[in-house]
Amino acid sequence: RVVPNDLNAFWMPFTANRQFKQSPRMFVSAKDMHFTTTDGRKVLDGTAGLWCVNAGHCRPKITEAIREQAGELDYAPAFQMGHPLAFEFANRLVEIAPKGMEHVFFTNSGSESVDTALKIAIAYHRARGDGSRFRLIGRERGYHGVNFGGISVGGIVTNRKMFGTLLTGVDHMPHTHLPGQNSFTKGEPEHGADIATELERIVALHDASTVAAVIVEPVAGSTGVLIPPKGYLQKLRAICDKHGILLIFDEVITGFGRLGAPFAADYFGVTPDIITTAKGITNGVIPMGAVFVKKEIHDAFMNGPEHVIEFFHGYTYSGNPIACAAGIATLDTYKEEGLLTRGEELAPYWEEALHSLKGEPHVIDIRNIGLVGAIELEPIAGQPTKRAFQAFVKAFERGALIRTTGDIIALSPPLIITKGQINELIDHVREVLRAVD
Numbered sequence: 001r002v003v004p005n006d007l008n009a010f011w012m013p014f015t016a017n018r019q020f021k022q023s024p025r026m027f028v029s030a031k032d033m034h035f036t037t038t039d040g041r042k043v044l045d046g047t048a049g050l051w052c053v054n055a056g057h058c059r060p061k062i063t064e065a066i067r068e069q070a071g072e073l074d075y076a077p078a079f080q081m082g083h084p085l086a087f088e089f090a091n092r093l094v095e096i097a098p099k100g101m102e103h104v105f106f107t108n109s110g111s112e113s114v115d116t117a118l119k120i121a122i123a124y125h126r127a128r129g130d131g132s133r134f135r136l137i138g139r140e141r142g143y144h145g146v147n148f149g150g151i152s153v154g155g156i157v158t159n160r161k162m163f164g165t166l167l168t169g170v171d172h173m174p175h176t177h178l179p180g181q182n183s184f185t186k187g188e189p190e191h192g193a194d195i196a197t198e199l200e201r202i203v204a205l206h207d208a209s210t211v212a213a214v215i216v217e218p219v220a221g222s223t224g225v226l227i228p229p230k231g232y233l234q235k236l237r238a239i240c241d242k243h244g245i246l247l248i249f250d251e252v253i254t255g256f257g258r259l260g261a262p263f264a265a266d267y268f269g270v271t272p273d274i275i276t277t278a279k280g281i282t283n284g285v286i287p288m289g290a291v292f293v294k295k296e297i298h299d300a301f302m303n304g305p306e307h308v309i310e311f312f313h314g315y316t317y318s319g320n321p322i323a324c325a326a327g328i329a330t331l332d333t334y335k336e337e338g339l340l341t342r343g344e345e346l347a348p349y350w351e352e353a354l355h356s357l358k359g360e361p362h363v364i365d366i367r368n369i370g371l372v373g374a375i376e377l378e379p380i381a382g383q384p385t386k387r388a389f390q391a392f393v394k395a396f397e398r399g400a401l402i403r404t405t406g407d408i409i410a411l412s413p414p415l416i417i418t419k420g421q422i423n424e425l426i427d428h429v430r431e432v433l434r435a436v437d
């Protein structure tokens with residue numbers, strides 16, 4: 001096995017990776033709940049890779065499906081051609097999709113799914129003769145990937161600052177995490193849903209008849225696991241309905257069982273018009289994404305006589321055979337092992353384990369929902385992110401992969417985690433919290 005030692009490799013050249021260069025951490029293999037490092041240590045995966053390896057690593061069925069497909073039909077053109085697996089996979093996705101979402105548009109990543117969804121929203125209004133709807137509304141602290149559409153509607157100012165004004169007509173509503181609101185709340189906060197009325201205020205600023213869509217992550221993941229107060233998403237839905245605005249849920253993280261239901265739409269009982277997915281769609285193994293679209297939306301923009309001209313969109317690798325084979329094997333694995341709802345069963349245990357960290361040094365908040373958790377740390381004065389990054393490095397040294405975002409530790413283990421492994425993961429975090437500055 002060749003261990004790369006060229007640390008100038010260019011794949012994620014942001015701040016965290018400058019730190020990476022000083023102390024390289026690399027994996028060479030993985031199985032189920034564990035990675036193995038270059039020096040042969042086992043590391044418990046507390047984050048399902050990057051929120052994607054929901055069924056755990058190197059699952060034989062998925063690996064075998066990829067191997068077989070690569071020897072059978074490695075590629076088929078995505079333009080003017082099809083192949084049966086793409087239809088089979090789309091149908092399988094529709095079977096588990098929230099009710100009414102009957103069409104699937106394949107992409108290759110979460111960022112592509114987001115751009116695709118935004119284009120579909122605008123195309124839908126145009127196809128109905130309503131070309132004045134072009135505005136898009138995102139949310140502060142929203143993360144929707146790194147393409148131009150995603151950073152425009154995303155609410156992370158530093159991700160877009162060097163690019164100036166991007167899409168025109170984009171605005172952001174406030175996020176749901178009010179100061180103090182979530183203090184050690186278990187699950188969804190009882191209060192605070194009224195922040196949804198900020199959407200009404202922003203829509204009014206622009207004239208509702210110019211707004212095409214609102215996009216939110218039902219639970220904001222990458223910016224620190226921000227859990228919506230009870231009733232919040234229902235309120236967003238009602239405001240969108242009132243003004244004829246489409247509601248997009250970015251379920252790149254929450255899709256495929258993360259909350260203990262197949263999708264966040266199921267968990268919260270709110271059906272959006274469009275859902276973006278990626279990550280868990282192929283168990284994170286092959287790059288792929290899919291956008292789920294309600295039948296009436298699809299019919300409006302795809303069945304018109306001009307649809308090819310109106311909506312030219314798709315990628316060379318959209319629905320490619322190997323990704324579809326991986327996706328079908330992933331859905332089989334989820335089904336056989338009940339993984340799309342396993343989080344519901346484990347959530348109470350997860351919640352207790354996570355909240356047992358209350359009172360440990362530096363912990364100022366703990367949040368949880370499904371099989372996701374966040375432990376927010378008091379920042380070191382003048383050195384934001386330092387403490388959490390230390391925790392990340394120490395956890396890695398102890399044998400656990402955790403993720404940090406700002407001063408927040410985020411946990412999202414593979415859905416196959418056992419109660420014993422939950423204890424192990426939380427104990428690693430506890431020891432690490434006691435050891436950081």
Ligand code: PMP
Pocket residue numbers: 109110111112114143144145146217221222250251252253278279
């Ligand atoms: N949307 C959400 C909610 C995400 O969490 C992510 C990735 N973390 C993306 C979009 C972008 O996905 P990708 O990295 O596959 O482009």
